[in-house]
Amino acid sequence: MSILDLDNNVITKQMNIDSGLIAKVQIVGSESTVKAVTTIMGKIGAAIMELMLDRGALLSRQSYITVVDELRSKEMSELERLVSMMKSVNLEGNRDQRLWDVINNNIKFHTEERDRYMNEIKELRDKQNNEHLIFTKKCMAKFFDISYFLPDAILSVRADLNLPISNEAYLDIFNENIEMGKKVFQGFFDNLGKEFGDV
Numbered sequence: 001m002s003i004l005d006l007d008n009n010v011i012t013k014q015m016n017i018d019s020g021l022i023a024k025v026q027i028v029g030s031e032s033t034v035k036a037v038t039t040i041m042g043k044i045g046a047a048i049m050e051l052m053l054d055r056g057a058l059l060s061r062q063s064y065i066t067v068v069d070e071l072r073s074k075e076m077s078e079l080e081r082l083v084s085m086m087k088s089v090n091l092e093g094n095r096d097q098r099l100w101d102v103i104n105n106n107i108k109f110h111t112e113e114r115d116r117y118m119n120e121i122k123e124l125r126d127k128q129n130n131e132h133l134i135f136t137k138k139c140m141a142k143f144f145d146i147s148y149f150l151p152d153a154i155l156s157v158r159a160d161l162n163l164p165i166s167n168e169a170y171l172d173i174f175n176e177n178i179e180m181g182k183k184v185f186q187g188f189f190d191n192l193g194k195e196f197g198d199v
Contacts, residue, residue, distance in 0.1 A: 002136040004058055015048070030160050036153035043149055047142040054135050058128065065124045072117035078110045133192070140185050147178055 025037050086103050094100075151174050158165055 002139045033156040033160050036156050040149045040153055043146045061128050068117055068121050075110050075114035082107050
């Protein structure tokens with residue numbers, strides 16, 4: 001979800017595919033498996049709904065940045081055209097002050113517009129980058145929160161399939177893996193903080 005280039009339709013399509021698989025578990029699973037899987041799916045569904053709202057704001061701003069960048073590009077093109085015109089008029093030796101005033105005023109106007117768009121893009125990108133990192137942290141926090149419901153489902157499915165494993169051994173493996181994931185993720189943000197300031 002934190003990858004903004006991924007279309008919302010792709011996310012919901014994958015959810016539909018996954019819910020088909022979950023439906024099979026609902027049919028063949030024991031009561032404890034159905035309960036554990038239903039709990040996880042409820043938590044995932046609630047998290048996705050909450051995260052989609054935040055993601056929508058980020059996607060909206062990303063689209064707006066693209067629009068402003070296109071306006072900046074148009075101003076750049078117009079400035080290039082005006083500079084080319086200025087060179088041509090200069091080569092012709094044209095001394096008509098009104099023409100030069102029009103060209104200079106247009107260059108001044110389009111330079112100010114370009115600069116305004118560039119400043120707006122910088123402010124928007126700074127805000128976008130900051131909020132995207134916050135959103136990524138939120139996504140990972142939801143992932144880790146929901147992961148704590150996974151052992152019940154895994155252990156129940158393994159029992160249904162007669163694949164014995166010690167509950168304690170599995171929980172040790174699972175918790176060690178979760179803690180390692182948290183450390184790696186925190187290390188990533190610590191490194192970002194060293195390079196770019198607090199995130």
